[in-house]
Amino acid sequence: MSRFRLPARVAPSPAAEEPGLQNSAARLRSSREVQSRILAERRAPEQGGNVEGVKAQLPDMTTEHLADPEFAGKREGESRQSQSPASPPECAASGLAKPRKEKLVVLFRLPLAAEKQLEQIPGAGDVTPAYMLRAFAKEARAELRRLLAEDDLAPHVDEAKRIFTMAASDMAVGEPMTVYAQGSAIRAMHAALDDPWLIEPRATIVGAFLAAIASQLIEARRVR
Numbered sequence: 001m002s003r004f005r006l007p008a009r010v011a012p013s014p015a016a017e018e019p020g021l022q023n024s025a026a027r028l029r030s031s032r033e034v035q036s037r038i039l040a041e042r043r044a045p046e047q048g049g050n051v052e053g054v055k056a057q058l059p060d061m062t063t064e065h066l067a068d069p070e071f072a073g074k075r076e077g078e079s080r081q082s083q084s085p086a087s088p089p090e091c092a093a094s095g096l097a098k099p100r101k102e103k104l105v106v107l108f109r110l111p112l113a114a115e116k117q118l119e120q121i122p123g124a125g126d127v128t129p130a131y132m133l134r135a136f137a138k139e140a141r142a143e144l145r146r147l148l149a150e151d152d153l154a155p156h157v158d159e160a161k162r163i164f165t166m167a168a169s170d171m172a173v174g175e176p177m178t179v180y181a182q183g184s185a186i187r188a189m190h191a192a193l194d195d196p197w198l199i200e201p202r203a204t205i206v207g208a209f210l211a212a213i214a215s216q217l218i219e220a221r222r223v224r
Contacts, residue, residue: 101180106207109174114215120222140214147185157192159212
């Protein structure tokens, strides 16, 4: 017995002899009854039967199976997938394009005077200074991500300028830190620190604003 043929005791599919029907039979979940009806319709002209009568007896397979919840769900899901994602040009035209964020590694350094103010914050005795610095750095990074343009930088420009021009001996030991900032905000930072041609490294400029934000947060929390 050839390995390409089914054993005699296994009934072959009615569509086995007509390959053109195999795809449709698979879409109809390999229903032998449906395949038999389709074969009967196709063989009716050869046997001289009444084609119209056979068609009248056959249900509308397309309508019947498309109405099935399984197939209806697939059709509906496919249509939603094809319509839901908007192309980039459409997003840009509608003004829904998200501003681009840039990832930078900066050196988080605070002025020595700002670190001394940590002792004047309520509850400072319950945690270590390193813990407090990490907490303020986290808040400053979150604020940095929200900055978009020149107007958002205004509250931090004066402090950033002071830190940017400060001598290294007046700054505490720094720690590398990953931050995210909007491209438009970074360009505005360069302009605010008198670097319109973007000569200074971005990490240095953004680091000055990060330190300025953290210094202002510490100043706002300390007890006067």
